[in-house]
Amino acid sequence: MLTVHHLRVSQSERIVWLCEELNIEYDLKLHRRDPLFSPQALKDLTEIGTAPVIQDGDLTMGESAACVEYIIHKHGSGRLALPPSHPAYANYLYWFHYANGSLQPGISRLLSLKSAGIDTSNDVFKRYTDRMDQYLQHIDDHLGRGNEWLAGKEFTAADIMTVFTLTTMRTFYGIDLSPYNNILPYLKRAVERPAYKRYREKGEDADFPLMIDGPAPENFIENVRRSMAK
Ligand SMILES: N[C@@H](CCC(=O)N[C@@H](CS)C(=O)NCC(=O)O)C(=O)O
The missing domain is CATH 3.40.30.10 (Glutaredoxin)
Structure with missing residues (x-):
């Protein structure tokens, strides 16, 4: 098992x-x-x-x-991955790896700089913030070209890899998604999937707010630190 x-x-x-x-x-x-x-x-x-x-x-x-x-x-008998013979195979592969190869490191770098007390006006901070905006814009543009999911018409593991960084991860580093008109409805589609809802219940994350709105969510780390200080 x-x-x-x-x-x-x-x-x-x-x-x-x-x-x-x-x-x-x-x-x-x-x-x-x-x-x-x-x-x-x-x-x-x-x-x-x-x-x-x-x-x-x-x-x-x-x-x-x-x-x-x-x-x-x-x-899973290969379900939710696309085989090399599929017309959207390269798209699937690209976005599957983009999630933890670019997007997640992008936000993690910002979280590290912030945690180290480095000011947002610092040049390195600014450069990585611009890079993160670029990463997000890239997803937004791709979805805006008529792609319901990252690989196109079909929901795949590339979406499962990506949604965490655009939702839950934002409670660790509060990125504002308001400018991204295609990412926001994409996130709504994702969290409406019955399997996502089941994960929230079974994984005991259901009391944690769904982070699918534009404005940066509340900071989880600060909330934990505050409750520890009491
Ligand atoms: N690249 C790894 C990253 C794993 C990772 O950093 N997980 C975090 C949760 S988001 C963790 O376990 N943090 C607790 C810790 O570092 O002690 C993966 O995708 O599995």
Whole structure:
């Protein structure tokens, strides 16, 4: 039986969402941040100690994209990935890798600079902010060319990889999506999917606000720090 370890409010939402989309059997283990990072039980599973983690027989593996590909091909009969023969294959591949190759590092860099107390007027901060705007504009332009999902007509794992950074991740670094007229309806379509709703319930993230509106959401890290200071 496949086991999925989900750290609440984290990238591992992708894996729970994927399993729900594929409608496969899996055992879900939930972890809470302690208070911001992984709890010891999750740290003990891999050398890096981050979420997601999946276990399947003797295998224990992290990294969202690896987990997604493994589950699709070992448990999902290839569903939600496009094969090389598909006309949208290159699009699928590109956006699948863009998620954790460009978009997520883009916002993580900004989060690191902010956490280190570097001022937004700093040149490096400005350069990375411009780059992040470029990353977002690129998605927005692509969706605006009549693409309902990132690979085109079909919802795929490329969407599952991407939505986290455009929603939940914004509570760690508050990007304003108001200028992006195509991203906002795309996010609405994504969170309306029954499998996404099931992930929110089963993953115990349902009490966390859906971050699909334009203005930057409330800052989760500051909320945790404030509650720790009490
Ligand atoms: N590239 C990795 C990143 C994993 C990662 O940084 N996960 C975060 C959750 S968003 C985490 O586990 N943070 C807790 C910690 O670092 O202790 C992936 O996609 O799996």
